[in-house]
Amino acid sequence: MSVLIQFAVGLIFGAGLLISGMSNPAKVLNFLDLAAIRAGSWDPSLMFVMLGAVATAFIGFRLVLKRQRPLLGDTFHLPATNDLDPRVIVGPAIFGVGWGLAGFCPGPAFVALGYGTLASVLFVFAMMIGMAAARALAERQPTLATPSYE
Numbered sequence: 001m002s003v004l005i006q007f008a009v010g011l012i013f014g015a016g017l018l019i020s021g022m023s024n025p026a027k028v029l030n031f032l033d034l035a036a037i038r039a040g041s042w043d044p045s046l047m048f049v050m051l052g053a054v055a056t057a058f059i060g061f062r063l064v065l066k067r068q069r070p071l072l073g074d075t076f077h078l079p080a081t082n083d084l085d086p087r088v089i090v091g092p093a094i095f096g097v098g099w100g101l102a103g104f105c106p107g108p109a110f111v112a113l114g115y116g117t118l119a120s121v122l123f124v125f126a127m128m129i130g131m132a133a134a135r136a137l138a139e140r141q142p143t144l145a146t147p148s149y150e
Contacts, residue, residue, distance in 0.1 A: 002072045014111045020049040023111040025103025025119065032100050091134075098127075 021027040027043060036042035070076055099105045104112060104123045112120035 005072060013107065017108050017111045021045065022049060022105075023108040023115075025112070028099070028103040028108070032103075 017023045028046065030036055030041070030043045031046040033042070064070070065076070095105070102119070102123050104120065106127060109120060109123045109127060113124060
């Protein structure tokens with residue numbers, strides 16, 4: 001039953017990405033292109049999508065964390081530390097550069113596979129290679145190992 005619920009939530013998330021335009025790299029790149037503001041062609045609609053996501057997460061986390069345990073699991077998996085290390089800076093920086101160059105971030109990239117474009121296929125392939133490389137690097141250097149979660 002939990003797999004079906006996860007599948008349904010994934011479908012709803014994917015539909016939200018499609019409806020909001022987050023799976024369209026041209027729309028994302030136009031949002032990220034600050035020079036378009038001056039030219040008058042900037043599309044701020046994704047800002048409203050992001051604000052809606054932040055508000056939903058803010059309210060959702062407060063409601064969910066009042067529970068003793070998750071509905072579909074035994075424990076919550078939350079970061080055990082708030083330390084700022086180089087991975088917290090370098091990783092998001094690489095993510096942002098990739099997002100700005102390609103117009104995709106991971107979730108929308110998987111949704112965009114449905115378009116069947118070469119760009120979406122190449123992005124997901126490159127993302128998988130990057131994830132595998134990061135995991136291999138972390139396994140070789142224990143100081144980079146993924147922190148444990150509670």
